[in-house]
Amino acid sequence: MQDYRSTFWGLKLETVKKELEANRFEAFVAETEEDARSLVLESIIPALNAGSVAWGGSTTVREVGLYEPLKEERYGLQINDTYDRSIAREELAERRRRALLSDLFITGTNAVTETGVLVNLDMIGNRVAAITFGPRWVIILVGRNKIVPDVDEAMERIRNYAAPANAMKLGMDTPCAKTAVCNNCDSPARICNSWTITEKSFPAGRIKVVLINRDLGL
DSSP states (O other), X not given: OOOHHHHHHHHHHHHXXXXXXXXXXXXXXXXXXXXXXXXXXXXXXHHHTOSEEEEOOOHHHHHXXXXXXXXXXXXXXXXXXXXXXXXXXXXXXXXXXXXXXXXXXXXXXXXXXXXXXXXXXXXXXXXXXXXXSSSSEEXXXXXXXXXXXXXXXXXXXXXXXXXHHHHHHHTXXXXXXXXXXXXXXXXXXXXXXXXXXXXXOSSXXXXXXXXXXXXXXX
């Protein structure tokens, strides 16, 4: 029996891909996590000739399974490991700063609109900063559940789902972690500090978006 959900989303993803391309992103569609991982490791990264890589906080990157393989010697990448929680907070902050000078930055997005616009909200700002400027190339992995009609819906999704869920995941002491609802709080632990709306990739093709026909990330 045909999986009508996958068929529906496959068509939707192809439409979003065309909108992203019209906005000068380089866009791809992958059917599964395994397909996305293979696409990134065997096609996208080799074409870049990148020497160094760093990551932004992303559940999707981990679910796709890119974190460990990229550290393998055969890819020849200098790793700036911003996921390493064994190091001191001060060193982690330095790594996040150095990540802005990486050849390649890999992360997710909080939402992508049907018109091909990326919408993100950060606590520290290292992820949105790298998407905007710094690394020569950015690869963004996107599950189908991140697609929304427009920027207003993207912000609604982020405020009242992605941010509270992320606060819970991180064990943050914020009102939304207790209520699952955005309170527009003034908590010292607030994770909602810096918005970005990326309407187009500049230069063209700098940001590469991999749309995946699976529900991934937050």
